[in-house]
Amino acid sequence: MDNKVINEYLDQWLRDAHAMEEQAETMLTSQAGRIENYPELKAKVEQHIRETQSQGQRIRTCLERRGSSTSGAKDMAAKFTAMMQGLSGTVMADEVLKGAMASYTFEHFEISAYRELAAAAELAGDAETKQVVDAILREEQAMADWLYEHLPQVTRQFLERSATEGSSAKR
Numbered sequence: 001m002d003n004k005v006i007n008e009y010l011d012q013w014l015r016d017a018h019a020m021e022e023q024a025e026t027m028l029t030s031q032a033g034r035i036e037n038y039p040e041l042k043a044k045v046e047q048h049i050r051e052t053q054s055q056g057q058r059i060r061t062c063l064e065r066r067g068s069s070t071s072g073a074k075d076m077a078a079k080f081t082a083m084m085q086g087l088s089g090t091v092m093a094d095e096v097l098k099g100a101m102a103s104y105t106f107e108h109f110e111i112s113a114y115r116e117l118a119a120a121a122e123l124a125g126d127a128e129t130k131q132v133v134d135a136i137l138r139e140e141q142a143m144a145d146w147l148y149e150h151l152p153q154v155t156r157q158f159l160e161r162s163a164t165e166g167s168s169a170k171r
């Protein structure tokens with residue numbers, strides 16, 4: 001087994017993850033900034049923005065410790081974000097729900113990335129990186145779980161507000 005190849009992939013995927021967290025921060029910040037009438041959702045998204053910033057820093061620390069850098073490799077997350085823009089629904093009447101849907105989807109994109117990173121870090125024998133990506137994975141899973149639990153509630157609030165107040169339900 002060529003350990004050099006494994007470590008090169010691990011570095012590449014850590015750079016991808018760093019770019020992914022930058023995209024996540026951009027997406028979540030624009031989402032949180034537009035939410036007006038869903039305080040619980042807004043607070044949760046804002047909390048995950050802070051978590052996301054910390055995740056980016058922890059990944060950068062892993063790369064530095066490994067003697068690698070965060071430069072380049074924005075492609076994967078950028079392409080994914082372009083795809084998500086169709087879902088983000090900023091011109092849609094049900095914008096808040098499309099945003100929540102996009103977040104739930106993005107969390108699962110992140111979860112799959114960190115599952116792969118955890119396996120790669122383990123194979124490379126990098127216990128510190130393994131620990132970092134496992135911890136981040138739990139945070140992404142917690143955010144996905146929260147969204148899963150709260151999507152029905154946000155949907156009900158949206159529909160009730162649409163029926164009584166009209167367009168203020170949008171965001």
Ligand SMILES: [Fe+2]
Nearest residue numbers: 024052055110
């Ligand atoms: Fe994240």
